[in-house]
Structure formats: C-alpha cells, structure tokens
Amino acid sequence: MNFRFKITSVLLATVRIDLHRPHPFAHERVGFISAGLSAVGSDVLILARSYRPVADKDYLRDASVGAMMGPEAIRKALQWAMQDGHALFHVHTHGGRGVPQFSGIDMRENAKFVPDFCKVAPQCVHGSIVLSDDAARGQVWLDRKRPHTFIAQFTEVGAPLRTWSAA
Amino acid sequence: MSRFERQSFLGRDSEARLDAATVGIIGLGGGGSHMVQQFAHIGIGGQVDVDPDHITDNNTNRLIGGTLRDVRDATLKITIAERLIRGLQPHARIVAVPDKWQNATEHLKHCDLILGAVDGFIEREQIERFARRHLIPYIDIGMDVHDLGEHGHLVAGQVILSMPGFPCLRCCGFITDERLKLEAARYGAAGGRPQVVWPNGVLASTAVGLGVQLITSWFSNPPAFTYLEYDGNRGTVSASAHVAALKGRVCPHHPSEETGDPFFDIREHMRRFESTPGRLTFWRRLFRLPPKH
Numbered sequence: 074m075n076f077r078f079k080i081t082s083v084l085l086a087t088v089r090i091d092l093h094r095p096h097p098f099a100h101e102r103v104g105f106i107s108a109g110l111s112a113v114g115s116d117v118l119i120l121a122r123s124y125r126p127v128a129d130k131d132y133l134r135d136a137s138v139g140a141m142m143g144p145e146a147i148r149k150a151l152q153w154a155m156q157d158g159h160a161l162f163h164v165h166t167h168g169g170r171g172v173p174q175f176s177g178i179d180m181r182e183n184a185k186f187v188p189d190f191c192k193v194a195p196q197c198v199h200g201s202i203v204l205s206d207d208a209a210r211g212q213v214w215l216d217r218k219r220p221h222t223f224i225a226q227f228t229e230v231g232a233p234l235r236t237w238s239a240a
Numbered sequence: 241m242s243r244f245e246r247q248s249f250l251g252r253d254s255e256a257r258l259d260a261a262t263v264g265i266i267g268l269g270g271g272g273s274h275m276v277q278q279f280a281h282i283g284i285g286g287q288v289d290v291d292p293d294h295i296t297d298n299n300t301n302r303l304i305g306g307t308l309r310d311v312r313d314a315t316l317k318i319t320i321a322e323r324l325i326r327g328l329q330p331h332a333r334i335v336a337v338p339d340k341w342q343n344a345t346e347h348l349k350h351c352d353l354i355l356g357a358v359d360g361f362i363e364r365e366q367i368e369r370f371a372r373r374h375l376i377p378y379i380d381i382g383m384d385v386h387d388l389g390e391h392g393h394l395v396a397g398q399v400i401l402s403m404p405g406f407p408c409l410r411c412c413g414f415i416t417d418e419r420l421k422l423e424a425a426r427y428g429a430a431g432g433r434p435q436v437v438w439p440n441g442v443l444a445s446t447a448v449g450l451g452v453q454l455i456t457s458w459f460s461n462p463p464a465f466t467y468l469e470y471d472g473n474r475g476t477v478s479a480s481a482h483v484a485a486l487k488g489r490v491c492p493h494h495p496s497e498e499t500g501d502p503f504f505d506i507r508e509h510m511r512r513f514e515s516t517p518g519r520l521t522f523w524r525r526l527f528r529l530p531p532k533h
Contacts, residue, residue, distance in 0.1 A: 074513060079375040081405040082464070084496070109500020111374060113349045115513040117506070120375050120499035157497075196505040215506055230375045230404055232464040234352055234454050236260070 075225040075240075076198070076213050077113075080106070080121035082231025088124045089204060092166045099132045101139035101166070105150045107159035110197060117198065119160060119213075119224070125153065138178055140165065147186055151193050160197035161190050162211065166204040172239050173205040175212065188217040200224070210239045244283055250456040255283060261455045262286030262333065264351035264376075266341045266367060268317040269293075270302035270435045271357030271381050273324075274444030277304050280325040282452060286333035287325060288347045291317040292340055302437040345370060353451050355379045357444070359433065361419045368402055368409055372494040373501075378402045379450055380409060381443040383470070385434040395439050395472025398480075399446045406465035407486040410493045414467070439472045446470075446477055 084106075092102045104126040111118045131146035154161040163183065167173045175183070183201040190199035191214055200213040200221070211224035229235040244255050251257070261284055265272050268291035276289060294314045295306045303317070305324040318336035325332050337344040341363075348354060354376050356367045364380055371378035383397030402408050409415040446468060453462040467480040 074510075081375065081403075081496075083405045109373075109498070109502075110504040110506070111349060111501040112504060112509055113346065117504075117509065118349065118374065118500070120373070122496045122499050160500075195507060198506050215510065228352075228375075230377065232403065232454055232462045233457050234377070236352070 074222075075116045076119055076211075076222070077116065077226045077228065078108075078119045078121070078202070078209070078211055078224045079228045079230055082229050084121055084124060085204075085229055088164060089166065089206070091124070091126050092164070092204070093168075096132060096140070097129060098134055099140040103127050103140050103142060103146075103163060103165045105153070106162045106164050106202065107153065107157070108162060110160055119162075119198070121162075122159065124164075125150075138182070142186075147189075151190065154190050154197070154199070155193035158194060158196065161194070161199050163187060163201040164204065166206075169205045170207055171205060172208045172210050172237060173203045175201070175203050175210065179203060180212075183212060184221070187212070187221075188214050190214075191217045208237055208239070247282065250452065250458045254456040254458070257455055258283045258452075259285035261352045262288065262350055263451060264288040264290070264344075264348045264354040265321075265357070266290045266348075266354065267357040267359075268303075268321050269299065269357060270437065270440035271383070271444045271447075272355070273302075273304035273306070273317070273321065274441050275355055275357065275448055276321040277324055278445065278448040279451075280328040280332065282448070283329065284332075284455075285329070286335075286350075287321075288335045288337065288344065288351055289318050289321045290337045290339070290341045290344045290348070291321075292338055293317055295320060302435055302440055304437075341367065348376075349374050351376055353377050353379065353454060355381070355447055355451065357381050357440075361415050361423050364409060365415050365420065368415075369494065371402070372404050372408070373499055375404045375499060377404070377454060379447045380414075381447045383435065383439045383443055383472075385436075393434075395436070395470075397439055397443045397470040397472065399443055399450065399466075399468045399470070399477075401450050401463065401466045403464045404494070405496065406491060407467075407482075407489055408491045408493050411486055411489065411491050412467045412480070412482045439470065442472075442477065443470055 106124050107122045109120045127146040131143050133141040133143045135141035198213050198215050202211045209227050212221040214221050223240045225240040265275050294316045295310045297311050305320045316338050318338050322336050335347045354371050368378050380400045386394040467482050468477050469480045470477050
C-alpha cells in the first residue's frame with residue numbers, strides 16, 4: 074500500500090508563507106493540513122483540502138525544540154479531524170532545498186500525538202509533513218497500533234505540475 | 241540520437257518528464273484521436289484512453305488513424321488509438337477502456353492530466369467534478385458549427401484549462417444551469433453535431449500545447465487557467481474576455497473541502513487488501529502454501 078500526497082500550488086504557497094512568519098517566542102511555526110482520501114487500487118491518494126496555522130497563544134515556551142504545541146493546539150486539531158472527518162497532517166518547514174528529512178525530535182514528537190488522530194477519525198489516515206522550500210517528506214499512520222509508514226510520492230498541482238519521490 | 245532531439249528546447253529533463261507522465265483522454269473521436277496521436281509523437285509515456293464506441297463510416301471524415309478497413313471490421317476506437325500509439329511508443333503504458341469514463345475512474349485517478357473531447361455539457365461537468373475531487377488538471381475541448389442563414393456557417397470552438405483552485409467551466413459561463421437543463425430535457429443527448437477534421441486539429445493541438453506546458457518547463461509561469469476561443473472562419477485562437485475578468489477569482493463551485501472520496505474508510509481498505517483471496521503472504525510464498533481464504 075503506497076501513499077501519494079497531492080496539494081495545489083496555491084495551498085502549498087499559502088502554507089509556506091504562513092510557516093515563515095516569525096513567532097513572538099518560538100523559533101519556527103507549525104500548522105495542520107486537512108485532506109480527503111481516495112483509493113487507487115491498493116494505494117491511497119491523500120488530497121489536501123485546507124490549512125490552519127496553530128494560534129500564537131497555543132505554543133509552549135520550550136527552548137529545546139523549534140516549536141512546541143500546547144494541549145489546546147492539539148485539542149483544536151483533534152476536534153477539526155473529528156467534526157469534519159478530515160485526514161489531518163501536522164506540518165512544519167526546515168527551509169532549504171531538496172527533499173527534507175525529519176529530525177530525531179520530529180520523529181519522537183510526531184509518534185507521541187499523531188496516532189491520537191486515528192482515535193477521533195479512525196476512517197482516515199493521519200500524519201506529519203516536513204517541508205523544504207521546494208519539496209516535502211511525510212509520515213502516515215494507518216491506525217494507533219502499527220508503526221508509521223512514509224508517503225511515497227508528492228505532487229504539487231499547478232502550472233507547472235511537480236512530482237517527486239520521497240519514500 | 242534520440243527521436244526527441246528536435247524538441248530538446250522543452251527542457252533538459254523533458255524527455256524523462258514526458259515519459260513519466262500519464263494523461264487521460266476521454267472521447268476518442270475527432271478531437272481525442274488527434275490528442276492521442278500528438279501525445280504519442282511527443283513521447284508521453286502513459287495514456288488512459290476511454291471510449292465505448294467502435295468506428296463508423298461517418299467518423300472517417302475526422303478520426304485520426306481510422307481506416308475504411310476499421311469501419312468494415314467495426315474496430316473499437318481505443319484499438320485504433322492503441323495501434324497509433326504503439327507505432328511510435330512501443331513500450332507506452334496504455335490502459336484502453338472500451339466503456340464509459342464513469343467505469344474507468346480507477347484508471348483515471350492515476351492520471352497527471354485529463355483531457356476531455358466529449359459532446360455534452362452534463363458529461364463535461366461530471367468529468368470536471370471528478371478531476372477536481374482528485375486534484376487533476378482538466379482540459380476541455382469542443383467545437384460547434386452554427387448556421388448563419390444567408391451568411392453561411394460559423395465554425396467555432398473552445399479550449400479551457402480547468403486547474404483545481406482556479407476558475408472552472410461554470411465560472412467561465414461555459415456550463416450553465418440553462419444548458420444543463422436543455423440537455424437533460426433531451427435525456428443527455430448532445431445530438432450529432434456537424435464535425436470536421438481541421439477545427440478538431442486546431443483545438444486538440446492547442447490542448448496538447450497546454451498539457452505539455454504543464455508537464456515540461458519550456459517557459460516560466462505558464463497559465464494555470466485559460467479559456468481560449470477558436471473562430472474557424474477567421475482562423476484565430478484568442479483568450480476569452482473571461483480570462484481577464486476571472487483573474488484572481490477563487491472558484492466557488494468546487495470547494496477544496498470536496499477533495500477525496502467521502503465514503504473512503506482506511507479500515508475497510510486495509511481489510512480488503514490484506515485479505516484479498518489469492519494473495520500470498522511472504523511466509524505462504526516461502527513455504528508454498530495455498531492462499532488463506
């Protein structure tokens with residue numbers, strides 16, 4: 074089972090611009106991308122819908138990481154996934170060029186909270202995306218029990234179309 | 241020497257990009273058959289070609305690749321298309337569907353781009369909705385011949401690039417409730433309109449050009465949305481007034497919240513693909529055990 078993530082250029086540009094805004098005290102910004110899903114044979118298309126940034130007041134002061142979400146940020150995201158039946162993807166950026174890597178801290182923190190989305194919207198997959206300025210990489214959780222897998226391919230839908238492999 | 245040497249201006253990696261791309265073509269008549277041929281010439285690696293019909297005598301005035309022998313043999317239009325592609329791209333990834341496009345959606349979901357050369361407005365709207373749901377750019381072409389009475393006839397047509405997030409066929413005023421109602425009153429039949437080969441060629445070539453602009457990078461900032469009008473009497477293709485009027489407008493008809501399949505459930509999906517009869521797990525393959533049912 075492979076996962077392909079598709080997002081319009083317009084939405085991706087909106088996300089990047091938002092994530093580059095300075096925060097009063099956090100070193101970086103984070104947000105959530107909602108998505109719909111569709112089966113293609115045994116594979117799954119993840120089709121981005123919209124973006125919501127984490128509110129300034131929902132960050133915690135933690136100098137050991139670039140940005141730390143507070144419980145209110147996660148509660149709001151869980152509520153969004155549950156009410157609207159979205160697949161939800163946490164997103165942040167590392168900047169730079171090329172397909173980025175998740176850091177050790179990213180992997181550790183994502184594993185703590187992303188599987189909880191499978192509890193409130195179990196019909197969907199959920200995950201995390203890390204962006205660079207021209208590419209992305211993503212993790213996907215199918216349920217709370219299994220380890221995550223990686224998104225195999227990204228497509229930026231716009232003019233021109235851009236596709237890259239990221240597994 | 242590559243057969244694509246003369247199109248190297250499309251970009252250093254254009255050959256690979258074109259080969260990796262898959263386009264869906266719905267309707268393989270006068271317009272679609274031109275597109276099939278041109279995409280094969282240019283080196284598109286994958287095509288999903290959809291048409292339920294076979295060639296008939298009155299198709300031969302415009303169906304590219306079709307012969308009188310095909311009429312005699314009642315050859316399917318998809319077979320003619322595949323023959324045409326294989327002559328240029330022997331290793332092309334071709335999915336030929338002799339059915340309505342609604343029964344080819346599993347294949348069309350794979351496409352990077354869908355092009356429609358269909359007659360009806362209802363069908364166009366459905367294809368566009370499907371494409372938007374799956375974040376696939378859609379290029380629509382169509383031509384018509386209007387009777388001008390004592391002034392003869394006007395040959396006209398349009399090519400519209402409908403990109404997710406940008407204006408759609410409804411935003412352009414091309415699809416209206418009135419047109420849909422009128423067609424529905426005729427039970428969805430668009431009628432056997434007059435068709436000739438050269439306007440189809442102009443429109444299909446324009447559509448292929450737009451498609452190649454999206455896939456390669458032979459110039460910067462290609463348009464994400466366009467509505468081009470063809471005047472066959474003057475021999476011109478020009479941007480519709482709608483293009484400027486709709487600049488910056490977000491399409492209200494296809495909200496981004498509608499992407500995906502509303503009935504998709506990953507739990508069902510996993511059950512289906514993890515317990516498919518006949519699928520052998522690693523251990524069953526290793527010990528040559530029969531599939532578990």
